[in-house]
Amino acid sequence: MAFNPSPQLIAEGNQRAIARAITWVENQNPKGLSLLEKLHGQAPVIGITGPPGAGKSSLVHALVLYWSSLGLKTAIVAVDPSSPFNLGSLLGDRLRMPGLFLDPKVYIRSMSARGSLGGLTASIIEVCDILKHAQFDRIIIETVGVGQSEIEIAGLADTTLVLTVPESGDEIQTLKSGVMEIADIFVVNKSDRAGSDTFASHLQKLSHQRSNIVAWEIPVIKTIATRNEGIIDLSEAINAHQKVAHLQDRQIHLMAEKAYRLVQRDKMKQHSFLEIKERMAQEINNEGFNLYAFSKQFC
């Protein structure tokens, strides 16, 4: 008989059940959707994006080891939106994150674009919900680059970290456009390099300007991932942002955004985002609210 990843097994943290459920949703197996409708669970989803080589994996490694030392379980979803085969980057991560692959409190899964980006984005939403049901305390989505697709993926997190390095000085114009809107926390990694103070204070000014529009001043955290420096500050900034992330308006917006991606992926009838958001506002507080059951009504 085929192995059935029941909600019970997933909730117990059964690795085989988690892996099978993720494969179902990645392949858009209809069994995946009926499973998703039975799942519950809450955990902050933290998106990390930034240019290639900025130190995203190194930072994730340091952060997750710190959380692990506090007894927290973390799942990491490493996403490469550009490549159908990200074996190279996964192998690299195995070398860069040796401690994590052996830690029983840590789960790592990599995902890549098999078809459309829309499909990948929707699959990531589903994978995160499986991991929430599996009782992880934190979920990290790491995406490479700062292109439009990464912005879309990282923007689906409850808290989005935009990683920069002091040399990104020239790219500050770029930061002003797309990334500024999704960043909840700026990280200046490789702060052991020259110019990090100037760069960090420049970012701080930008974020101060934005705080007039949004009720959260983006903190700028300096880190040296390879030396575990700034990690506790970063963890505290994430915790502080989580309190803001639960504000009702923001939550409605994010959940409506997710439902929209799911509806869009399934190429069902045309519905506007606004219509979905209005319905989300009406239903989000209903007892037993479930994102997948909610989305089904638009299909």
Ligand SMILES: Nc1nc2c(ncn2[C@@H]2O[C@H](COP(=O)(O)OP(=O)(O)OP(=O)(O)O)[C@@H](O)[C@H]2O)c(=O)[nH]1
């Ligand atoms: N000097 C210095 N080097 C760092 C720091 N953090 C990471 N590195 C180095 O930068 C290089 C890239 O680090 P990764 O963690 O692989 O960066 P990434 O952003 O995950 O890279 P991709 O996944 O390929 O985009 C590695 O050689 C790290 O050792 C830091 O704070 N200071």
Ligand SMILES: [Mg+2]
């Ligand atoms: Mg990486």
